[in-house]
Amino acid sequence: MQSEKYYLKLFEYIDHNSSFMFDLQRFASADAEGRTESATEHKRKKSRDEGRVALSKDLPAAIITLLTFSTIVIFSGYIFNILTEVFRYVFENMTRLDVSDSTVYNDIILKPLIKSFIPIASVAFISAALSNYMQIGFKFTPKAIKPDFKKIVPDVFKYLKKQVFSISGYFSLLKSIVKIIIIALVSFFSVKAQLDELLAIAQYESIITSFQFIISLIIEVVFKTTILLIIFSLTDVLFVRWQFEDQQKMKKQEIKEEHKEMEGDPQVKMKLKQMYKSLMSQQKMLAEVSKSDVVITNPTHYAVALRYDSKIDAAPRVIAKGKDKLALEIKEIAKENNIFMYENVPLARKLYAEVEINDLVPEELFGFIVVAYKLSYQSRNKKGVLL
Numbered sequence: 001m002q003s004e005k006y007y008l009k010l011f012e013y014i015d016h017n018s019s020f021m022f023d024l025q026r027f028a029s030a031d032a033e034g035r036t037e038s039a040t041e042h043k044r045k046k047s048r049d050e051g052r053v054a055l056s057k058d059l060p061a062a063i064i065t066l067l068t069f070s071t072i073v074i075f076s077g078y079i080f081n082i083l084t085e086v087f088r089y090v091f092e093n094m095t096r097l098d099v100s101d102s103t104v105y106n107d108i109i110l111k112p113l114i115k116s117f118i119p120i121a122s123v124a125f126i127s128a129a130l131s132n133y134m135q136i137g138f139k140f141t142p143k144a145i146k147p148d149f150k151k152i153v154p155d156v157f158k159y160l161k162k163q164v165f166s167i168s169g170y171f172s173l174l175k176s177i178v179k180i181i182i183i184a185l186v187s188f189f190s191v192k193a194q195l196d197e198l199l200a201i202a203q204y205e206s207i208i209t210s211f212q213f214i215i216s217l218i219i220e221v222v223f224k225t226t227i228l229l230i231i232f233s234l235t236d237v238l239f240v241r242w243q244f245e246d247q248q249k250m251k252k253q254e255i256k257e258e259h260k261e262m263e264g265d266p267q268v269k270m271k272l273k274q275m276y277k278s279l280m281s282q283q284k285m286l287a288e289v290s291k292s293d294v295v296i297t298n299p300t301h302y303a304v305a306l307r308y309d310s311k312i313d314a315a316p317r318v319i320a321k322g323k324d325k326l327a328l329e330i331k332e333i334a335k336e337n338n339i340f341m342y343e344n345v346p347l348a349r350k351l352y353a354e355v356e357i358n359d360l361v362p363e364e365l366f367g368f369i370v371v372a373y374k375l376s377y378q379s380r381n382k383k384g385v386l387l
Helices: 002-016 041-049 058-074 076-092 102-136 156-163 167-193 195-204 207-248 252-263 266-289 325-336 345-354 363-386
Strands: 294-298 302-307 317-323 340-343
Touching (some): 058 102, 266 302, 266 317, 294 363, 317 325, 345 363
Parallel strands (some): 294 340
Antiparallel strands (some): 302 317
């Protein structure tokens, strides 16, 4: 009875404690979660910027192993000569070497090691860079190397979903089994093919000959194995790309929200449209300045362009006006088209504040406007006499 009560309490605790909830939805595929649409270019770019790309680790590992081992084999004579010289130097000068002198360690340890490993390290680095570049191209992503403290204490269910109870986990297990089989078969058949020679050398030849034969056999096994692993790793490349595309899939609602985010809020769009319309109207207005008769200015801040057509209007009409930067543009256009500019601070301010574009000048300002037009005609007549 006590054990039954204990288990009942335990199940009740697990049922109410979210940390023990085993949600099967965590192990659902993209289709089961409703993510059936291909990823948009925006999401692909965002994923790439965050360092999430379709990168196979098996292919670079196999290529690095093959090229690095090939470098060791090619430079084995060079490395052997360096080590031989070091040992010869040490034995010949053993009684004269001063171990307290730091240059001794540099000469007999540091420098030979650097000379020996520079070719190997260089090939390993270049092969790693190229094998990754062939898959994803070049992209520097600081976010990918940014410390993430969530990885220190990972979500157990998320880890199980990604690494164990998933297609990726099963495929990784299958890859490991196949790799072991490849290594075992290559080793077995390589040794079996030369077993008789191996036994004969072990019985009749010297230790050096036996050692050379064993080394050549190891080289043969490593080369055959790594070549087969490179070929096999192409399946991992295809799987990683398929899995990445599956993980990148989106729900229809996500695409709609992304589209809305990219397009922007409707109110913002309307405001931008109004700004664009205002800009276009300003451009159209500035185009009318060249047709004006006179421009009333407040030296730096205001400019109002007037035009009078006696056949249509009873008074001059405001065809353009502006403040600050726009005023400077109006004055610049007027100057380019030899339009008379009349400087009158109160008149310019009043016209700008009270008269809209395409409206006629009010009667109370006729006196000032007449003066402006009179000075404009006099200026034109003077230019005509000079000409």
